[in-house]
Amino acid sequence: MLAFFLVLIPWIGLALFLLPKAWVKAGAVVLALVEVLLFARALVAPVGKSLGTVDWNWIPSLGVHFHLSLDGLSLFLVGLATVITLAAVLTSPRDRGAAYYFWLLLAESTAIGVFTALDLVTFYVFWEVVLVPVFFLLGGWAIGPARRTALKWLIMNLFGSLFMLIGVVALGVVHAQETGHLTFQLASLAHTTLVPAVAPWVFLSFLVAFIIKAPLWPLHGWMPPAYSDAPAPVTAVISGVLSKLGVFAMVRILVPLFHVEMAQAEPWLMALAAVGLVYGAELALRQKDVKMVAAYGSLSHMAMMALGIFTLTQAGLVGATFYMVAHGVMLGGVFLILGWYEDRTGSRELRTLGGLNQAVPKLTVWFQIFALATLGLPGLPGFAGEYMIFQGLIQSNVTVAVVAGVILVVAAWYMLRLFQGAMQGPRAPGRAPGDLTTPQVGLIGALGLLVLVLGIWPASVTSHLPTLAPSGVHQAAQAAARKGGERA
Amino acid sequence: MMHFLEPEIIAAVGILATLVAAMLVRPRSTVPYWFGLVFSAAALVRALTLQQHTHLYGGAVLGDSYSIVVTVFTLLAVMAGLLLAWDPERYGPEFPALMQLAGVGAMVMGFAGNLILLFLGLELLSLPLYVLAASRRTSLGGEAGLKYLLIGAFSSGILLFGAALLYGATGSMTFVNFTAVHVVPGLMAAGLGLLLVGLLYKLAIVPFHMWVPDVYEGSPTPVTAFMAFGTKVGAAAALLRVLAFGFSLSAAWWGLMLGYLAVLTMIAGNMVALPQRDLKRLLAWSGVGNAGYVLVGIASHNVVGAQAALFYLLPYGLAILLAFTVVRILEGREAAPVTLASLKGLAYRQPWLAVGFLVAMLSLAGIPLTAGFIGKFYLVRGAIAADQWGVAMGLVVATIVGLAVYFRPVQQMFAPGEGATGRFTVGTGIVLAVAALGTLFIGIYPEPVLHAVIQSARFTWLH
Numbered sequence: 001m002l003a004f005f006l007v008l009i010p011w012i013g014l015a016l017f018l019l020p021k022a023w024v025k026a027g028a029v030v031l032a033l034v035e036v037l038l039f040a041r042a043l044v045a046p047v048g049k050s051l052g053t054v055d056w057n058w059i060p061s062l063g064v065h066f067h068l069s070l071d072g073l074s075l076f077l078v079g080l081a082t083v084i085t086l087a088a089v090l091t092s093p094r095d096r097g098a099a100y101y102f103w104l105l106l107a108e109s110t111a112i113g114v115f116t117a118l119d120l121v122t123f124y125v126f127w128e129v130v131l132v133p134v135f136f137l138l139g140g141w142a143i144g145p146a147r148r149t150a151l152k153w154l155i156m157n158l159f160g161s162l163f164m165l166i167g168v169v170a171l172g173v174v175h176a177q178e179t180g181h182l183t184f185q186l187a188s189l190a191h192t193t194l195v196p197a198v199a200p201w202v203f204l205s206f207l208v209a210f211i212i213k214a215p216l217w218p219l220h221g222w223m224p225p226a227y228s229d230a231p232a233p234v235t236a237v238i239s240g241v242l243s244k245l246g247v248f249a250m251v252r253i254l255v256p257l258f259h260v261e262m263a264q265a266e267p268w269l270m271a272l273a274a275v276g277l278v279y280g281a282e283l284a285l286r287q288k289d290v291k292m293v294a295a296y297g298s299l300s301h302m303a304m305m306a307l308g309i310f311t312l313t314q315a316g317l318v319g320a321t322f323y324m325v326a327h328g329v330m331l332g333g334v335f336l337i338l339g340w341y342e343d344r345t346g347s348r349e350l351r352t353l354g355g356l357n358q359a360v361p362k363l364t365v366w367f368q369i370f371a372l373a374t375l376g377l378p379g380l381p382g383f384a385g386e387y388m389i390f391q392g393l394i395q396s397n398v399t400v401a402v403v404a405g406v407i408l409v410v411a412a413w414y415m416l417r418l419f420q421g422a423m424q425g426p427r428a429p430g431r432a433p434g435d436l437t438t439p440q441v442g443l444i445g446a447l448g449l450l451v452l453v454l455g456i457w458p459a460s461v462t463s464h465l466p467t468l469a470p471s472g473v474h475q476a477a478q479a480a481a482r483k484g485g486e487r488a
Numbered sequence: 489m490m491h492f493l494e495p496e497i498i499a500a501v502g503i504l505a506t507l508v509a510a511m512l513v514r515p516r517s518t519v520p521y522w523f524g525l526v527f528s529a530a531a532l533v534r535a536l537t538l539q540q541h542t543h544l545y546g547g548a549v550l551g552d553s554y555s556i557v558v559t560v561f562t563l564l565a566v567m568a569g570l571l572l573a574w575d576p577e578r579y580g581p582e583f584p585a586l587m588q589l590a591g592v593g594a595m596v597m598g599f600a601g602n603l604i605l606l607f608l609g610l611e612l613l614s615l616p617l618y619v620l621a622a623s624r625r626t627s628l629g630g631e632a633g634l635k636y637l638l639i640g641a642f643s644s645g646i647l648l649f650g651a652a653l654l655y656g657a658t659g660s661m662t663f664v665n666f667t668a669v670h671v672v673p674g675l676m677a678a679g680l681g682l683l684l685v686g687l688l689y690k691l692a693i694v695p696f697h698m699w700v701p702d703v704y705e706g707s708p709t710p711v712t713a714f715m716a717f718g719t720k721v722g723a724a725a726a727l728l729r730v731l732a733f734g735f736s737l738s739a740a741w742w743g744l745m746l747g748y749l750a751v752l753t754m755i756a757g758n759m760v761a762l763p764q765r766d767l768k769r770l771l772a773w774s775g776v777g778n779a780g781y782v783l784v785g786i787a788s789h790n791v792v793g794a795q796a797a798l799f800y801l802l803p804y805g806l807a808i809l810l811a812f813t814v815v816r817i818l819e820g821r822e823a824a825p826v827t828l829a830s831l832k833g834l835a836y837r838q839p840w841l842a843v844g845f846l847v848a849m850l851s852l853a854g855i856p857l858t859a860g861f862i863g864k865f866y867l868v869r870g871a872i873a874a875d876q877w878g879v880a881m882g883l884v885v886a887t888i889v890g891l892a893v894y895f896r897p898v899q900q901m902f903a904p905g906e907g908a909t910g911r912f913t914v915g916t917g918i919v920l921a922v923a924a925l926g927t928l929f930i931g932i933y934p935e936p937v938l939h940a941v942i943q944s945a946r947f948t949w950l951h
Contacts, residue, residue, distance in 0.1 A: 058933075058935070059862075059934055059935050059938065060935060060939075061934075061935060061938045061939050061942055062862075062865065062866065062869075062934075062938070121865075124856070125856035125857065125861075126856075128855060128856045128861075129855065129856050129857055131855075132850070132855060135895070136902070139899060139902065147899050147903070150899070151892070151895060151899070154891065154895060155888065155891060155892060158887075158888055158891050159888050162884040162887055162888055163881075163884055165864075165865070165868060165884065166868060166872065166877075166880050166881065166884060169865065169868045169869050169872050169880075170872050172869070173869060173872050173873050
């Protein structure tokens with residue numbers, strides 16, 4: 001039931017509309033805190049036991065089960081969602097109004113739904129509902145041409161997910177034709193054999209949806225305006241939590257259901273992710289806007305996770321999953337810091353800024369720590385995730401591993417360029433801004449502690465992960481290729 | 489023996505009672521409206537409690553659970569129309585009787601098992617609507633009435649001609665006899681083709697849809713709301729019935745043709761809805777697109793598709809009623825045109841109205857946790873089970889376009905600015921609440937409604 005409560009409780013946010021305006025934020029904080037505590041409850045349960053599973057016969061006429069489970073794979077991503085949402089709620093201004101906090105909580109609920117769903121239709125429902133709160137977060141309260149941004153987010157994502165709907169239904173229908181039993185449970189669908197004419201298309205329908213949501217190059221069109229226009233807490237939630245939905249879905253759905261197709265298409269997938277890796281890093285290096293450096297850096301990191309997944313090795317998959325959690329905490333922190341930075345300087349232009357390390361030492365220190373974590377300094381979690389992904393890459397494709405290695409250097413370059421440009425060098429003229437307040441230090445300190453724990457002790461996450469790599473997948477793909485593309 | 493017709497009989501008696509009442513009371517009295525509402529509610533209750541199923545006159549009258557579902561949907565539309573029009577000064581004492589008469593027409597189309605009854609139902613449905621469409625005494629209203637009348641008469645003629653050819657080919661008027669009799673293919677095909685054209689006019693399938701936007705815009709909003717739901721229920725029910733009962737063996741032929749028309753209708757309807765500024769015209773085009781969705785289920789020519797088509801009428805109907813209710817509230821007594829700009833800032837002025845409209849748009853766009861998603865999911869399943877991948881793709885493409893259509897008004901609601909403000913009445917409030925809660929309920933827990941509806945369309949011989 002724990003998974004269900006985690007999904008349900010943010011909906012109590014509807015009651016925020018009834019609270020007097022001064023109490024709205026406090027109410028949202030309470031709900032977000034309850035979510036974190038529920039996650040903590042799940043964390044102290046014994047390792048390996050899947051906690052809080054619900055499996056209800058939701059729509060028998062359609063063979064749909066409401067199946068949520070806090071298993072080893074989803075546990076820490078759920079934790080990520082609760083922690084980042086709490087941080088976002090805490091850092092949001094008091095006068096935002098009930099709707100803003102409700103949509104923020106709803107985004108958390110639906111993200112947790114996606115992470116925990118073990119039924120394909122349940123998964124799809126949450127996958128699509130998540131678009132609505134983000135649409136309003138982007139469109140209702142963001143600045144500038146935000147309405148276009150929101151519509152772009154919605155239409156690009158629905159473009160992907162509606163084609164995925166055909167894939168979802170096709171899997172269910174084919175399974176029903178084979179077994180006479182209509183179901184969308186992932187565990188059952190894993191044994192479905194699609195005919196060779198259909199299988200690549202169904203695979204593609206899922207892949208495109210996941211690529212758009214992540215986003216990965218070349219379907220990242222919604223990302224730059226969304227990251228740039230949204231207020232900092234919303235950006236933190238999108239980049240920290242929601243961008244993980246796409247890559248998480250690859251691990252949860254593509255790997256068990258389509259590993260044969262993935263292995264067959266591996267060179268193409270690798271090339272795609274490698275281009276995205278280079279593209280994101282290259283653009284991050286050129287940005288003049290501090291927020292966009294982090295945004296394109298994030299695009300590059302997402303490609304790194306995708307590379308880990310496409311290796312289809314245990315090391316790569318575990319690395320990618322760990323990196324999702326670590327990246328969420330780190331990038332969430334980076335965007336919060338950049339938000340505070342913008343509040344203080346009133347600008348995001350890298351050229352006009354600089355030399356703030358004297359005036360705001362606390363902000364500088366925390367900025368430094370998160371920047372170093374993001375660029376993959378050993379001892380911090382970025383390194384641990386990238387190391388495991390490299391291990392997988394070297395097992396499966398050394399060329400791409402070399403490319404990724406070069407990009408790691410570039411990653412250090414753009415993050416340090418960001419830090420130097422914003423913080424070091426000659427002071428920009430103007431009044432000295434105030435430093436972080438004590439609550440802000442407390443919040444970012446807590447996130448920083450989390451980053452430190454993840455960096456020093458990655459096994460805290462990885463020991464929970466089940467065996468993710470499909471067995472004998474490469475041999476099966478080669479055998480299938482010899483037989484003329486037939487599925488094993 | 490006549491048990492199964494009781495809802496229809498109650499509704500028909502209700503018409504007479506309403507007419508008599510309208511003659512006896514002052515012209516501005518709400519008594520006829522009360523009569524119409526109470527009799528419709530009584531018929532609805534009877535329909536929901538009915539268990540017995542009978543076939544009469546050698547299959548001419550098919551009183552089964554399918555016809556009951558059609559009756560229930562139609563009565564919902566009639567009651568919504570009455571509640572939206574709860575203003576005798578504006579709509580006159582004859583309004584309720586005409587509305588009920590149109591409703592009975594749609595019910596007859598639901599249980600019609602032969603061509604004569606089908607035609608009778610169609611005319612019963614159409615004639616009162618010609619009057620109602622023109623009841624707004626403006627040039628727009630007159631245009632709507634005349635256009636509807638001419639197109640309606642034209643399509644009835646075509647349908648009648650098709651029926652005559654079918655009778656000539658088979659020697660029978662009853663659907664179930666068409667499959668059994670060995671027929672001359674040419675005559676049969678021509679008859680079926682003309683029959684389909686007649687029904688597709690009523691359902692407003694592209695390319696037989698051109699009357700829709702003007703008629704919907706010019707008619708009084710309660711009438712438009714009824715037309716958008718009730719007329720489509722009647723036409724879709726009759727189309728599905730005649731094809732499933734009479735022509736199941738040539739399903740591959742009409743399935744293919746209707747599949748193409750469905751894709752064309754969905755995409756064209758939603759594309760043209762995109763640039764509309766008048767909300768009623770936007771909803772009219774969206775109604776065209778949604779008729780295409782219903783046609784997807786019929787074109788699938790399998791059990792799942794038939795069930796999906798029948799079920800989809802309900803989510804669509806609730807959402808479109810909801811949207812027209814919002815139009816009705818915003819247009820006020822003067823029936824001022826409601827444009828997208830009138831919606832500006834609605835979320836801050838009248839949050840409850842905005843919530844209702846939001847639910848309608850989410851459902852029409854097919855977002856999960858609303859009824860529209862369940863309907864579209866079922867339709868896709870039907871198309872894929874029929875191996876009609878192209879139709880499924882067309883549905884998806886149309887839905888993506890539809891999304892832009894339905895989110896533009898939503899953005900307007902949250903945009904700053906001064907738009908229209910409307911006043912709730914008891915009637916509009918009830919329709920708003922029932923339709924919104926129904927949409928959410930079916931979206932979150934569809935099983936009871938879904939089960940009841942799909943059981944009644946188990947045309948298993950469609951395999």
